[in-house]
Amino acid sequence: MSSGICSRCSRIIQPGDLFYSLLIKVSSGFDGVINIKDEKYDISEEFEKVKSYPEELINEEVYREFQYVLCPRCKEIYCANPLNLPLGGSEPE
Ligand SMILES: [Zn+2]
Numbered sequence: 001m002s003s004g005i006c007s008r009c010s011r012i013i014q015p016g017d018l019f020y021s022l023l024i025k026v027s028s029g030f031d032g033v034i035n036i037k038d039e040k041y042d043i044s045e046e047f048e049k050v051k052s053y054p055e056e057l058i059n060e061e062v063y064r065e066f067q068y069v070l071c072p073r074c075k076e077i078y079c080a081n082p083l084n085l086p087l088g089g090s091e092p093e
Contacts, residue, residue, distance in 0.1 A: 007068035008078070020075040024066040 005012050006019070013019045070078060081087070 004069055006071040006074050008070055008074040011071045011074075013069065013071060018072050020070045020072070022066075022068040022070050022075075022078065024068075026064040026066075028062045 007022070
């Protein structure tokens with residue numbers, strides 16, 4: 001497995017250095033419910049419409065994957081707050 005540079009801080013990761021591989025997979029959730037507002041909803045018609053979209057666009061809607069390399073420091077920072085949420089309560093004023 002090749003290392004390279006940290007995706008976050010661009011630090012060069014030397015061969016043998018500790019580094020972390022970060023793989024983020026984002027896929028659309030499906031709870032089994034299909035909302036059909038239009039009674040004349042024709043699933044085959046919708047399907048035809050979808051088929052005419054560029055395939056890449058559909059795939060991006062449904063599934064995305066990101067892969068990063070992190071140095072140990074950036075891994076700690078990332079893991080402390082993966083979604084980059086605002087830190088509640090202790091905002092500096
Ligand atoms: Zn880093």
